[in-house]
Amino acid sequence: MAHVDKRVSEFLDMLASKDPTPGGGSGAALGGALAAALVSMVCNLTIGKKGYEDAEEQMRDILAQSEALRAELPELLEADTQVYGRVMAAYRLPRKTDEDKAARRHAIQEALREASEVPLAIADRCAQVVDLALPAAEHGNNWAVSDAGVGALLAEACMHAALLNVSINMASIQDAEYVDDLRERMTALTASREETKARVLELVHGKIGA
């Protein structure tokens, strides 16, 4: 059963337990999905509302994107728990002969790559949610602007949270070129998102007048 098919309370229990999955990567993916859902909510509270006729087309466009991200993040949550298992399985491979050791080393390195790519994808989707929160806050229903703000705050935090999981796995990867590439992709993701989040929060405070 996929994690999103479980009850919220059950998912929280699994997260809190000493079982290492679901763990931080899954928490980041679910947080990102919550953020995407809030961006969708702002769009849904704007589409068809009097006074927001001019924003309708843009809101439909944002909604299509936020709903796609909301569907994708739970899939990445599943993938994150699976790649973790693959890393653990690789570490448990036999290491009696030199051949064993070389095969084990190779399997570990392959699994660590996958275990870096999945949280990087989670971070990328969270970064996209941050970007969508900005036009949602700017042109969406004023009355729901704080929900866009919550979406931006949550998505930006979950982006950084997912990147911690990239960093852990990256620390054991031996291919220096690949590690450099990962680092570049991480920097590109985070570069402008702090600023975007700050702009969303500025809009929120401006519109609610507090």
Next chain:
Amino acid sequence: MAHVDKRVSEFLDMLASKDPTPGGGSGAALGGALAAALVSMVCNLTIGKKGYEDAEEQMRDILAQSEALRAELPELLEADTQVYGRVMAAYRLPRKTDEDKAARRHAIQEALREASEVPLAIADRCAQVVDLALPAAEHGNNWAVSDAGVGALLAEACMHAALLNVSINMASIQDAEYVDDLRERMTALTASREETKARVLELVHGKIGA
């Protein structure tokens, strides 16, 4: 049925819908609960583990607190959806006579106070989760340190997210003294948490070596 008794996917659907509850305040409460669960996980991965005997008592103490917060945040999520309904109901009260109008005004102001106190309580519990993530990252199982980092990131963001909902309601409260008091309590909450989060992340990066 309480929101935590629903399936994760169903909760996400409800959040994304044009129904204004659950909204941003509920997202913040659930994010805080996810963060508390991750702090609990770090404790559960440390208690009884070889090499962490000295940390055991502290981890049991942190765990008791993080589990209490994990239980309380879903209750605050319910309360948040309820106070929203009370604000809406107060606005819908009759306003034909002067007496009606005065009663309506009074009911709105009362409901807005409640609708400020609940997200402030959510923010307070999230702030407590940030504080617990620090000793969890410092003395907990090194192997789970990134989970403490994710907990700190999520909890700090959700604290700010909940405070947006305090700000919205505060903007319509007429009692200036009460508004000043709210502002002071908000400032006290956020004061040191940015720094605490940064210290947690420093510990995480130090321990994972990336």
